[in-house]
Amino acid sequence: MRITLDKSLIAGRRLEVDANNGTQFIPLTADLAAKCGYSVDANPYGNSKIFASLLSCFSADREDKVFDMTLRLRMYNGHTSAVDMQEVSKTCRNQWVSREILCETNYMEVSVDRLPPEMDRSTQSLLNRHGSNVAPEKLDYALTPITSLKHIWKMVFQYGPSKEKPMFLNEARDAGYGVATSPSRLIIRSPYDAREVYTENVAGVPMKVFKVTTYFKEKWSVTMLDTAAVCPAGGLKFIEDRIIWTVPRHINPLLTSTTSETLEVHMGIDGKILTNAEMAAKGYVMSVSESHIVIELPIGGSDGFYKSRAVDNQYHITYIIKPMVEIVWREEDSDHLTRYKAFFPINTPLMRRPLVVINYTVPEEQMFDVLLGAFLEDVELVNITLQAGSLSVAQANVRGYNIQEQRLANGSKTFTLHVPFSDSAVFQSSPNPVTIVYTLPLVFGLLVKPEQSMFTHPVLLEAVLQLAALPTVTGSCDEGYYHVTVEYGGQGKYFKTMLGKRELTSVLAEEYGLTENSTHMSFAVPFLAPDAVVSLVQSTAVRGRLDLVFWDPFNNRRISDFSLGCTFPMAMIECFSNGTMTALAVKAESVTSLIPSQLTLKDPSCPPIFSNDRFAYFSFDVNRCGTTRKFFDGFMIYENEICLAHGNARKYSKTTDLDYCLTVSCYYIINETQQIVLNTNSQTITHGVEIGIGELPVRIRLATDISYSTFYSNEDYPVHKHLRHPLYFEVELVDSTDPHIELVLKNCWATLGGERLSTPSWDLVVDGCENFEDNLHTTLHPVTRDTRVQFPSHIKRFDFKMFAFVNDTLGVTDQIFVHCDTVLCDSIKHDYGECSSQCVGLPTIKSVKRGSRGTGQAPQSKSYISSGPVKLSNLLLAGL
Incomplete structure (x- = not known):
């Protein structure tokens, strides 16, 4: 019976077994293991095997056919504190032969039939004659044969050709022998080192032998049973990488006749019998001759393991494996069988391992x-x-x-x-x-x-x-990196390199893509890396510096240093046509105590959307976060500040006795871009101030009808219309979300050609008003909020009836183009400049014939838009 544990029962651990259903734990010492039929094998790799005889002390025997074993194991570290408790169970079946001999690692065991066949017949006859009237003492006698354990009178051990030693049962047990009976068998075990065990040479192989005759006495009769066990004590050879184990085929000390018939021969490992195919796969060979059984095993096979040994303060190893041989024989003129099973642990000679x-x-x-x-x-x-x-x-x-x-x-x-x-x-x-x-x-x-x-x-x-010469450093910069090359010089690299305040370790070297050989190393550091510093923030660039210090670790001294300063292009502010601004505030070395995450816009409830220890990034709408608006002739500026805030109150952190505050601005014009530079408060530490530039697109579209719900697309042009058919135009400021901006329609006119200054031309809207000199005058329509229109002040609508130009050369033409000048105004305050004109319902300028129009250029600060061509369908001269 074999039980495998996933724990190694190594030195420093104590194993106990449950001897009485959980009420008594007994340490499984070496003496108890040999006496009770146990052996424990542990390898260095965390596995242990417990081998137990089916007839061991703590197994439950069911009629000598089924054997149940439950071991409750308590393992200790040292001698006091229990570290583990584990219960393992196993059930095995066995068909016994007359004599069973087991050779284990630490004990020899023999068991024989102890009940004569006639006992069962006499007991049955007694019960038939007396039935239920049998006296209890007579029934006990009938059911308890004379070969029971309590009837043992004495045991005589034979050691040597003519030496004997009688012992009583208790003396034999005190001497280390295990003596027990099962329902049908007598079991005797002996440790290999017992005094009565002797060595005998059998067919050239040394064998350990013990023989004992047990006398059973009951009143007027004496019964004796002879038992013997013979186990291998040698027969090993080691030839190169092979183990040769030889076992006698006929074990003479166990035979009572001169001839015997071998019925079965098997080999196995760790108690498991192997098939011929398994043996071949593992390189095992078993040969059977007239006199011997020879087993060959490769050293280093998977069924064994290597073990360390310390001998004479030198390191050695040995290979350990536990093969098994099983033989079944019958002696001449006998029906009794003997099953012989020998486990033989093998340790190869020590192998020195320098x-x-x-x-x-x-x-x-x-x-x-x-x-x-x-x-x-x-x-x-x-x-x-x-x-x-x-x-x-x-x-x-x-x-x-x-x-x-x-x-x-x-x-x-x-x-x-x-x-x-x-x-x-x-x-x-x-x-x-x-x-x-x-x-x-x-x-x-x-x-x-x-x-x-x-x-x-x-x-x-x-x-x-x-020690080497001082390192030589060269450096350069591109749009985003410091590039550094260090020449070691002399005897190679013997120094430490500090980047800023950190050592250039292997982790940092990998981050910066360091490459090196025996004479040089090169790496590239991003300009916003934590090991570089920002010295100045300019309008569209950042000025930075990378400091290197070379350190002699032996003398604990600074041997040289190097600084590389560069300017890197970087957009600090971006302005988008949808009225969104983004700004980046970068921490410079002059404000080392600044924490970027604490920066806010004018409204302290507007923190950065992202920040780290180097910069803060803001994104906000121009109508939020305290942003102010300024109108100039034809353009607008949105302005905000990035400063430190505390709670709901503005609070500036003192750094070098001045306040840190950064002004950010966006300049917008219609369909054009332009840059303007503003100065900041002279009492603040400004690391460069930039005016962002942006574009506010304006578009003109032709609606399909007066509802202004659907429009002609670019693919629909030229659009064909009948004479005098109304044309509905809409001019719109696109994408802006600022509700305080008003789109003002300054002038609109029609031309024959696609160029806005081409002739002939005709006024449609003059200074934001309808042209009342025209009998088919333009009509301006109010705009209200609906599902499509979110900001009515961003849209202007007008219509006029389709007409045609009369040209002296071409006659009546069949197409027109519409152009408009627009400006942006403050919807709350619009009483200045081009935003202040008013329409009173009367003609304001003299009309020009439709055959011609003035060609004065609109101011450059204004934006213009043009529609695609509108063609006249079914041209009728009579209608002009």
Whole structure:
């Protein structure tokens, strides 16, 4: 019976078994295991196997056919505190033969039939004769054969050809023997080192032998049973990478006749019998001759494992495997069978494994980097010994040594150790002015589990550092990066590099794309990286600087430095036609205490939509967050401030005795862009002020009817209309969300050609008013809010009837184009400039014939728009 655990029962853990249904736990010592029929195998990889005889002390026997075992295992660390409790169960069936012999790792066991066949017949006859009138004492006698445990009188052990030693039952048990009976069998176990066990050579193979005759006495009769067990004690050879195990085919001490018939021969591993196919797949070979059974096993096979050994303070390994042989035979002139099962744990001879020490130390890194290995899983590094004393692994790591265990793919492991050159255990010497030698003598203390055997390995570490000339640095910039190249010079890289306040570590080097060889290293740093500083924020650019410092770690001194200053283009403010502004406030080195996330617009409830420790990014509508509006001749400026705020009150943080505040502005014109520069408050720290430029598009569209709900698209032009048919035009400020802007229609006119200044032309709207000199005059329509119109002040509508130009050369023409000048005004305050004209319902200027129109140019500050051509359908001269 085999039970596998997922825990290794290694040294320092104590195993207990439940001996009485949870009421009594007994430590499973080596003596108890041998006496009761248990063996425990544990490998270094966290697995354990418990092998138990079917007839062990704590198994439940059901008529010698079914065996139930439940082990409640308590495992301890040390000797006091329980760390784990586990219950394992197993049920097995077995068909016994007359004699069963078991050779386990730590005990020999023999069991034989103890009930003569006639007993059952006599008991049945007694019950038939007396029935229920049988006296209890007579029934007990009939059901309890003389070979029961309580009838054992004495046991006589034979050791050697003529030596005997009688013992009573309690004496035999005290001597380490296990004696028990099952419903039909007598079981006797012996440890291999019992005094009465002797060695006998059988067919050239040493075997351990114990023989005992048990006497049962009941009043006038004595019954004796002979038992014996013989187990392998040798027969091993190791040839190159193979194990040869030889077992006698005929085990003479167990035979009472000169001949026997072998019925079955099997081999297995760990108690499991293998088929021929399984044996072939694993490289196992079993051959049976007239006198021997020979089993060949490869060293290193998967059914075994390697184990570490410490011998003479040297590291060795051995290969361990537990094969099994099973033989069933019948002696001459007998119907009784013997089943012989031998488990034979094999340890190969010790194999020396010299340890390898690899010194990966790079002197310029000022750190010893050493690897020791390789070891099996059952080896632990417990301490290192320096000249000043020993340190445990935990103590060494606290001191900064960084001892790590590295697992390898093949299941072995190594130990790595890092010791800084600055540690007090490291010795320094300078054989010449440009050379420094670092020396570290130490001893590794290692432990093999579970034996807890120690061994050591001394190491002398040495590193030579050649001092080099000063590094040479060159740098340049592009639109977004500082590019730096460092030439090591002399003996290579021996220095540390500081970028700003941080060391150029491997992580930072990867971030900045560092490449290097034996003489140079190059990397690129983004201009807004945390290791660069911003020195000045200008209108459309940022002035920054990258500082490098080179440090000699041995002398703990600064050896050189380098600064690279560059200007990078960067849009600080963007203005969008939909009335949205974005602004970026960048933290400069002059305001080191500034926290960008605390910046707000004039309205403190408008914080940045994103910020970090370098900048704050704002996005807002021009009619929110305290933005102010200024109107000039033909353009508008929206203006806000980015400052520090506290609660609902403006509060400025003092930096170098001045306030930090940044003015941002957007300049809008209709369909054009222009830049204008404003000055900021002279009492603020301004890191550049920019006026953003933007465009407010205006469009003109021809509606299909007076509802102004549908319009002709670009693909519909030219549009065909009958003479005198009304044309409904709409002029609209597109995308703006500022409700205080009013679109003012200054002048609209029609031309024969597509150019706005072409002739002939005819006025339709003059100074924002209808042209009353025209008998077919233009009509201006009011605009109200609806589902499509959100801001009525952004739209103007008018209509006039379709007409045709009369040209001296061409006669009556068949198409017209419509053009308009527009300006933007403040809807609340519009009594200035071109926003102040009023219509009183009377003609304001003299009309011009439709054959011609004045050609004066509109001011450049105004925007103009034009419609596509409208063609005259079914031209009738009589209608002109």
